[in-house]
Amino acid sequence: MNNAKREYFPYLRIGKMNELLKGIPLQLVSEVNEFSAQGLAEAIGVSITTVSNLIATLKSLGFIEGERKFRFTAVGDRYTILIRTQEEEAKRILQQQVKDIEYFQVVKQRLGEKEKLTNFEIGNLLVTEYNKKWRNPLTLKAYGAGIASILDFVGSGYYRRGGISVGKMEGEEEAMPVPYLSADKIFKILHALTPSGADIHTLSRDLGTQERRLSQELACCQALGFVAHPRRGFYELTEEGKAMVSPYMSDDERRTKFTGYLVSSRYKRVMDKLPEDKITVKLIGDVLESEYGKKWSELTKKTYAKKFLNWLRFSGLVERVKGEKGYILNVSVSSFK
Numbered sequence: 001m002n003n004a005k006r007e008y009f010p011y012l013r014i015g016k017m018n019e020l021l022k023g024i025p026l027q028l029v030s031e032v033n034e035f036s037a038q039g040l041a042e043a044i045g046v047s048i049t050t051v052s053n054l055i056a057t058l059k060s061l062g063f064i065e066g067e068r069k070f071r072f073t074a075v076g077d078r079y080t081i082l083i084r085t086q087e088e089e090a091k092r093i094l095q096q097q098v099k100d101i102e103y104f105q106v107v108k109q110r111l112g113e114k115e116k117l118t119n120f121e122i123g124n125l126l127v128t129e130y131n132k133k134w135r136n137p138l139t140l141k142a143y144g145a146g147i148a149s150i151l152d153f154v155g156s157g158y159y160r161r162g163g164i165s166v167g168k169m170e171g172e173e174e175a176m177p178v179p180y181l182s183a184d185k186i187f188k189i190l191h192a193l194t195p196s197g198a199d200i201h202t203l204s205r206d207l208g209t210q211e212r213r214l215s216q217e218l219a220c221c222q223a224l225g226f227v228a229h230p231r232r233g234f235y236e237l238t239e240e241g242k243a244m245v246s247p248y249m250s251d252d253e254r255r256t257k258f259t260g261y262l263v264s265s266r267y268k269r270v271m272d273k274l275p276e277d278k279i280t281v282k283l284i285g286d287v288l289e290s291e292y293g294k295k296w297s298e299l300t301k302k303t304y305a306k307k308f309l310n311w312l313r314f315s316g317l318v319e320r321v322k323g324e325k326g327y328i329l330n331v332s333v334s335s336f337k
Contacts, residue, residue, distance in 0.1 A: 008060035009103060009126060010146030011053045014153045015211065015233060019201050020044060020054050021080045029080045034069040057146060061097050087199065087234070095154040103130070107147055108156060111166060118163035119144030153232050176266040177219035178292065179307035183258070183314035189221055190237060190245045197236030224265050259315040270308065271317075279318060281305045 010017075023044040028035050035043070041051040058064040063076030072080060075093060082090035098104045106129055111117050117125075123140025126132055126147075134140055144163075152159030157166060181189075192198065192206050200218075204211045218235055221227035226241035237245075240261060244254060263271065273287045285301030288308065296304075312318040 008056050009130075009143050010057045010060050010150055011142055012057045013145050013149040015149065015200070017054065017057050018083050018233075019211070020046065020050070022084050022201060024080065026081070029072055029077055034066070034071050036069055040070075060101075060103075061094070061150075062101070063097075091154060094150070098150065098154050098156065104147065104151065108151065111151075111157060111164060115167075116163060116165040117144075117148070119148060121163070122147055159232075176269075176292075177216060177223050178288070179267075179304050179311065180213075180220050181217040182307060182310045185217060186221055186224070186226070187245065189217065190226055190241050193227065193235060193237050193241070194245055197234060199234050201233070203235065223267070225261050255314065255316060259317060262311060262315055262317075267308075267311075271312075279309075281309060284308055 012020075024040070025043055027033065028040070028043060037048060037051050037055060040055075041048050044051075055064065055070060058076060061076075062073060063079060064070050064072050075097065079090050079093045082093065103126065107117070107122055107125060110125055119141040120137060122144030123134065123142075126143055127134055127140070134143070145159075148157070148159045148164035151157045151164060157164040188207060189203070192203055198206070200211055200214060203209075203218075204214050207214065209217070218227055218229070221241070222229060226238060226244055228236050228238050228241075230236060243249070244257060244261075249257070262268075270287055270291050273291065274284070281302060282305070285296075285298075285305035288304050289296050289301055309318070
């Protein structure tokens with residue numbers, strides 16, 4: 001087993017690492033071409049700090065070598081080229097690296113014993129096993145998240161914000177993401193996924209949306225039944241999603257289908273708590289806050305309420321009351337039954 005990488009541990013999460021690797025000019029991706037941290041930062045347009053974290057992460061995986069000047073190893077060369085267009089092949093390379101690197105096996109053994117580890121616990125495990133001097137909780141969590149996300153990527157666990165588990169966390173499939181996007185944005189995402197799906201990096205670039213926000217928007221599309229997430233970082237349309245963007249469907253038919261999917265989704269439990277009339281943005285915000293068991297700021301409540309109201313208006317389930325100000329609406333409870 002490879003113990004030579006003890007000095008370095010993944011600091012970046014796998015999604016960020018892959019995103020940065022895809023931006024490196026191919027002329028630098030070679031075993032014979034050396035580059036400096038400054039040169040790499042300039043080549044991909046990021047800060048020296050980001051590049052330093054990337055270099056530490058790549059060294060921990062055996063993908064690059066060097067001290068002041070760096071070059072890709074043969075395995076790092078292959079991974080960096082394949083991750084651009086052949087993610088499954090790249091993943092197989094990383095799977096082998098994980099098998100050969102000791103600290104991954106240490107974490108996997110502990111994960112097998114406890115079945116669930118937080119990022120903080122993984123960071124503390126590294127401190128104990130490798131005599132690291134890290135004390136800042138954010139540092140511990142960063143290293144933990146880096147390792148947990150890689151294990152998820154290669155199929156050795158299920159990583160979610162905060163930690164990793166052996167199996168999917170109980171109740172995970174029943175989650176109801178907060179309303180995070182408009183109906184118009186939903187359709188933009190569905191069209192962007194036509195015809196054969198896309199990874200989140202490509203989607204982020206095509207839609208001009210930051211990956212963190214986009215992942216939350218995609219979660220809403222999943223909850224409505226339009227999008228599937230077959231593997232980490234990759235999304236595709238469900239049969240329902242394909243139907244929603246069919247060129248053979250009229251706008252009225254599309255609206256009717258959207259309504260059907262909305263009232264069949266978990267979001268119906270929010271609609272069930274709305275009165276028959278005088279539905280305002282503030283009222284929807286209060287219902288959402290109660291349903292999610294949160295304590296949001298007024299701005300946050302208003303933001304989510306406006307998105308949910310947008311869905312209701314697009315679907316035709318609500319309409320504005322003539323002569324009233326703001327978002328006072330009429331709705332029949334029977335529309336939701």
